[in-house]
Amino acid sequence: MKSLFDPLVLNEIENRINKLSTDSSAAWGKMNVSQMLHHCQFPLKTALKKNPLTLKPNFLAKLFFKKSMYNDKPWRKNLPTHSKLKVVKTKEFTPEREILLELVAKFSNHRDKKEWEPHPIFGKFTNEQWGQLQYKHLDHHLQQFDV
Template sequence: MKSLFEKSNYDEILARIDTLKESDTGNWGKMTVGQMVWHCQVPLDVAIKNKPNNKTGNILIKWFFKKSLYNEKPWRKNLPTSSFAKAKEEKDFENERAILREMVTAFYQLKDRTTWNPHPLFGVFTHDQWGAMQYKHLDHHLHQFGV
């Protein structure tokens, strides 16, 4: 699985983000391109902040979905979005894209981090799983918008 911790993948993701245009429409789903770039910031924020938490997450969610977050199999289209990561209003595309680029870079710079707190919903991930999960999420949504 590709990882956002690998320089070539990091460069690829930034180049794909740069090719997005405000006029782009999704090949599936209901998000606008501005909402999508905002949405893509949410899991990066969780990883970057690396806040300790006492949540154990939902055992069924972990069992059914956790491995799909970082394995080789592409996600299917129109997966449901968690309410906290769903954009409820329109977002300023250029501003949100700039923030996303900064967050992708901030995450990439964590490539040498050795200690990760558990994810608040899915629990413990290895370093490699964090990198793969972030790449896979970004790749999924960039494909959604044709880049």
């Protein structure tokens, strides 16, 4: 599984984000491109402890879905999104893209971090799993917008 901690993968993700435009349309889902850029910030902010959202641990999610967060199997299209992570308000494309790119870069700078705070829903992840999780989430949504 690819990881956002790999410099080549980081470059790939940054290039794909930069290929998006205000005209990019989704192959599935309800979000427009600006909302998707904002949505993709949530997991990065969570890892970097910049997320004001309070999410409760979920034993069933941890038991049944945790491994799917970082394994090689792609996520299904139109998976349900936690209500606190849905973006329904209008967002501006350029600032959202710049914030996302900044968060991606900041997260990737933690490639040597040994101890992470537990994920608020899924609990403890290793450094390797955090990098894979972030890549998988970004890849899923970039595929949603055909980049």
